[in-house]
Amino acid sequence: MKNMTQYVVYSVIVAAVLVSCTMGLLVLYSNNSEGQLSSSDNVRIHMIPYNIISDSSSPLGLKKFNSTDELRNFLLLAQERNTGQYPAMQTTGAVTMGPMMGAVVPAPMSGAINSVPTYSQNSMAAPVTTEGSTDYSTTNIQVSDVDEPDFLKNDGKYAYILSQDQLTIIDAYPADTAKIISKVGLDVKGQSLQNMFLNKDRLVIFYTGNDEQYSIPKYDYIPNTVYTPTTHAIVIDVSDRQNPKILKNYEVNGNYFNARMIGNYVYFISTSNVDYNNPIPPVVRQSSKAIMSPPVYYYDMPEPNYNFNTVTSFDIFGDKINSQTYLMGSTGTLYVSNDAIYIAYQKNYPYYYGVDEKDRFFHAIVPLLPDDIQNKIKSIDQSGLDPDTKWAQTSDLMQNIYNNMPQSDKTQLFDKIQRALQDYNTKAQDSTKTVIEKIAIDNGALKYVAQGQVPGYLLNQYSMDEFGNRFRVATTSQYYNSGNGNWQSNNVYVLDDSLNIVGSLDKIAPNEKIYSARFMGDKLYLVTFHRIDPFFVIDLSADTPRVLGALKIPGYSSYLHPYDENHIIGIGKEITQNEYGNSEPLGIKISLFDVSDVSNPVTVDTYEIGGPTSNSDVLSDPKALLFDKEKNILSIPIWTQQYVQPVPLGGGAIPSPVAANNWQGFYVFGVNPSHGFRLKGTVEHSNGTDYGYSQGSRSFYISDSLYTVTPSLMKINDLNDIGHELNQIPLDNTGKIIKYLPQ
8 A cells, every 4th residue: 555655646746747847938138138037928828628520531541540559569560570671669668558539620719810921933932022012032942832941031021040049030121220139049958949930920940859758667667757859849929029929839749850831831740760569659739738649540561660750730820730640661751732741751672571582582583493393382482371481491492402403403503593683683673662641731631642652762852743633753763783783763753643653754864863853834854963964854744754855064953943934043063074084073053054945955054163172052952042033133152162282391291281261151143044144242251261161051132132141140231232241240149148047
């Protein structure tokens, strides 16, 4: 009885700790106020009644787990079936959860604010006009009306910047009076804020926290602390820029992956590993209070490692929230249209449950064995024995044959098998597949639609596109041939609404791989690279893709951006061939392609910046690009490094080159479709001997002012005279941090 009393007391203490572990503490330090704020001053939580709704009908093949026990049994069977192939990831055991709830949708609040951002038909968000008729640029996005999160946002008056655990709010316009008006430190327990959305006077900020949870090991009684990643989506009211207030803090188990915003709805994805022995499905919380357990869906399709991929949607201005979890492979690439979320991930098949090895064995090896042995092997394969026993009996048969063969016959047989294996490998299919999961979306509603697969792997989100009732995908395939080594080629696939392949074009540019892709209506512009840069124009007006034209020039483009329907801007690297015939990179290269004659694309102009060590954020992150056709501005961040050769002293050995100068800043161009690029000027942010290259550079404009931002500095220049600096604002070590003191 005493032990039971201790256990109850301990459980009450643990429960109290869990309730008290809330997130969302704000620390405000501004130019105007240094007063201490308590958490109650900044956190306003709206508690609402939640109602369980029944699960909608599932698509053919998609299943839902009805309890955690059912989920655990599925995982343990999968683990047992593939012992030795894919070791399951083990984590600390936990208490078994009860039956899973269905989707939960709270009653919406009345009087919700409706705000839909306006974007152009190409990928760059169109200039937006505020009440004062001030136009401004926003984040470079892929799909019109589908906003993408970033660490910098602006509304034509104020700029919002995330850095580590801080939110900096700048009164950015007019330029000559621009200044920091507040810095907000969020209590994220040593983590970094990742990116955000801006919608009128609301910010939605994402980060992954390492949160504490408690579980009791099997047949034990004392809870253990388990640290698990949790995605936080914090909704902040910034109508009072000097006193931002947290409205909600949504928490979903798993690492933050990515997000999109359509109108007033945010859709975000979190991913987490699965403990095969004690799986704990994700839970949605609001300020540490559980509000729903998303249903967990799955396919009976084996995976090397299962993950929980949770899609959550919520209304920024209301209280509607929805969430679903899918047991699938690790999320790799995300594409979102106005109507659907596409989650893609990669599978490698040569070692995938031995499927390819078995096929090779029966098609290349077995036909060369004596007829009676062939029949016995086939009989064993068709029996009800488990796979290991089947192979043990098959192996015994084959070894008995070899032991009774003369050496010359055995050598001859092995030679035939080797040739047959080479022929098989030559005809072998791509070893890598991309799995695509489609989830329909509509004002926060989520409905799983279909799953499909295509050969090859994706480069990035720009390798996917939805157009009408078709989904198009560009992939690179890798083939493994024991005789000729590895080789690769590229493909384009057209899929229907159910993600069935209805058309394809494969083996484009053999022995090269995709470096950039851009879908524009019924055309695909594709860049592959090995030693030269083939720029392909591919027709997608019908289900069967076809190459219309190609242009080959040195170098490659890592990112393609539409100028208009007849011109494409490419940003990448120039390449030269060394004395050994190998490719060596040179400077950053921007290119303008004229595709008005689709059968004969031409290069209008190129511009090269820096040398082999030059780099630009745009090469890996298109959000770093600022382009506006009407404003005639193309701004890209650049980092260059120069080396000098020290003179040896006293006839000694020649020392290695050393870095003499690092330059970081922005190159700003005008673009003319007939003549190409004109350098309007450069904006220097640093010029020293430091070695570091800080990722995370952005530029935007408000009216006729150009704002360029690196981690430590914002500069404001005249858009019509780039050399004329209007203002600059240091971002590091500004403001005074006021530490939070518990009440």
